[in-house]
Amino acid sequence: MKSVFGHVGRALIAFLQTLSSLFYLFLETTAQSFVVLADRKKRRQAGILAQVNEIGTHSLPLILTVAALLGIALTVLISFQLRDVGGYNYIPGFVAVAIFREMGPLITAVIIAGRVGAAFTARIGTMKVSEEILALETMAINPVRFLVVQRFIGLVVSLPALTMLAGFTAVFGGFLFGSTRLGIRPDTYVRETLDVFLFKDVYSGIIKAAVFAVIIAMIGCYRGLVVEGGAEDVGKSTMLSVVSSTLAIIVLDTFMTAAFYG
């Protein structure tokens, strides 16, 4: 019994330590972001646009494909339920609301945690192993400013944009299926969508995406910075990075959905 408490206690302490380290990294990253954004030379050196290109543009094909399929699948599912009661005209609004409030931000963030967060951890972790981070420190170059800031800003800019594009693509997927296969007239579909759709659905999605971006960037970079030893730890850290950011995204998503629409 005592050893059970010991284990739980140690795990809890480790968890709280990680949380406080993440918070400290977030503060440092925010402070260093202002330093970078305020200085022309540092802004150019940071390569923020290259990060947006890597995180945003290169994720587009994957995100948009998934979003379109998700929109279609959702439409298929509800049409099956609403067929018997003749409620096809509820489909457009339901799909739009489900996508923009919940599915869009969540699925996009989970995909990006796997594609981008893992890459952050692996990249920074490998640099840690080969002493490149220590080398930066001995050159009196702040590793957070040099490695974390552009990834943080890049993700906070890219993820909300990706989420919105995914939302519109999914709704368009639903529209295509609804108007071609379910016989809903296109103009009715558009009107029904706009009737239900609120501005709040857009901005709540953007806020969610921004929060998820912070989570993915911080956990991804933190897991890379704490790598010790060699290749094995890089692998383990990358796995932990994806698992913990996915879990954090889902937990926070529940809270935010409840806060916005509960």
Add this chain to the structure above:
Amino acid sequence: MIRARDITKVYGNRPVLDGINIAAERKKITYIFGTSGGGKSTLLKILIGALKPDAGEVFFGDRDITKLRTKDLDPFRKKMGMLFQHGALLNSLTVGENIALPIREHTALDDNIIKIMIKMKLELVGLRDFEDLLPGQLSGGMQKRVALARAIALDPEVVFFDEPTSGLDPIVAAVITKLIADLNRLLGITCIVVTHAVEEAMRIADKIIILYRGKVLAEGTPQEIRASENPLVQQFITGSPDGPISFYASSKDFREDLLVG
């Protein structure tokens, strides 16, 4: 120039460094050597302020740098260069960009002047034409030379070397050793070298410090070390497998271990 006093560092319950006192004089080459895993790299990390000792002080000039926060440590770091064991060049940047990194960070020089500086530093290590290559396209020895060029980019007062010749063929090792001597004789840079290569130390060192089991075993000029009558020191410099330093690292009695295990 650099003095370490009573440095102690414990990993688990094994003291890696146990009250080390060393001093490296300005414009001299100081070699620190010891067996593998004997705390040499740990000591080096403490000297550059990357690792905090459990006890003791490191004085750079007359300031104790072990108590400084990162931000206050930076002015000292600009006066130090460090050559890492595997170079630690940033793999995503070209050779030229790697050398430009500390210069861009800490000076307001424009790109043309930085370009000239890069060429000068690369010429010093004999790699002037390699500016646009990535570190991955260079051999291990070349990477180390580039890393050396980066370490001296800001004309530091002190350069630390972590195993500068390990894993290199004898000719490249000799080239690196000559570069260390040149840096010291031509540019007046204080060099502190951690290594287990005895011969190279004997050739160019002004002072040799031997670490053994977390303590300073002996120190002095190469002549003094060579003349030492301590059998441990003799085993170090002759590299003999037989002697007071055991090949067996385990502390438990073998017979007992077998019987219990």
